[in-house]
Amino acid sequence: MSAPAIGVLALQGDVREHLAMLGDAGAQTLAVRRPAELARVDGLVMPGGESTTIAKLARTFDLFDPLAERLREGMPAFGTCAGMIMLADRIEGGIAGQETFGGLDVVVRRNAFGRQVDSFEADLDVTGFAAPFHALFIRAPWVEKVGRDVSVVATVASGDAAGRIVAVRQGNLLATSFHPEITGDHRFHELFVELVRDTQ
Numbered sequence: 427m428s429a430p431a432i433g434v435l436a437l438q439g440d441v442r443e444h445l446a447m448l449g450d451a452g453a454q455t456l457a458v459r460r461p462a463e464l465a466r467v468d469g470l471v472m473p474g475g476e477s478t479t480i481a482k483l484a485r486t487f488d489l490f491d492p493l494a495e496r497l498r499e500g501m502p503a504f505g506t507c508a509g510m511i512m513l514a515d516r517i518e519g520g521i522a523g524q525e526t527f528g529g530l531d532v533v534v535r536r537n538a539f540g541r542q543v544d545s546f547e548a549d550l551d552v553t554g555f556a557a558p559f560h561a562l563f564i565r566a567p568w569v570e571k572v573g574r575d576v577s578v579v580a581t582v583a584s585g586d587a588a589g590r591i592v593a594v595r596q597g598n599l600l601a602t603s604f605h606p607e608i609t610g611d612h613r614f615h616e617l618f619v620e621l622v623r624d625t626q
């Protein structure tokens with residue numbers, strides 16, 4: 427079977443790390459900055475960073491509308507942290523007029539874990555994974571509400587944020603509040619490569 431072509435939105439964030447993880451997981455990879463590059467991919471990873479900046483840069487690079495259109499057409503996408511915010515249909519705690527690409531029927535709260543909690547780590551039980559996933563959160567969002575067709579894939583197990591939703595899936599869309607590209611565990615990237623393969 428040929429390897430799916432998976433892009434990483436390369437406007438800001440851990441682009442190289444995601445490209446490496448996807449390559450290890452069996453994808454052909456491509457950094458996506460222009461509409462012509464977007465047209466070549468079967469699926470797209472949206473890294474973390476700053477969602478307000480990513481939205482603005484996507485407008486600057488004339489990528490915003492083509493990307494939102496591909497998502498409406500069913501292109502698989504995996505959003506991590508700010509990427510999760512960019513996939514959300516609705517956000518809380520955004521700046522005035524903040525835009526998202528949309529596609530995920532969820533409400534996502536930006537910087538949800540509080541200002542004092544800049545970053546933290548937690549072991550998560552993830553649906554479909556045999557062992558816990560060690561997750562790194564950096565000024566992370568959480569999912570405040572999910573629509574009918576959205577599956578919750580992981581929640582925080584303990585502490586102040588116990589029960590908060592930090593990973594979801596809706597059809598071809600996958601999103602995590604945390605940064606799976608940093609910790610060397612390939613399981614989310616493998617899951618996404620598999621998901622893209624299944625759509626081919």
Ligand code: GLN
Nearest residue numbers: 474475476477507508565
């Ligand atoms: N706080 C950032 C935002 O609102 C997300 C942080 C991240 O991606 N690590 O976009």
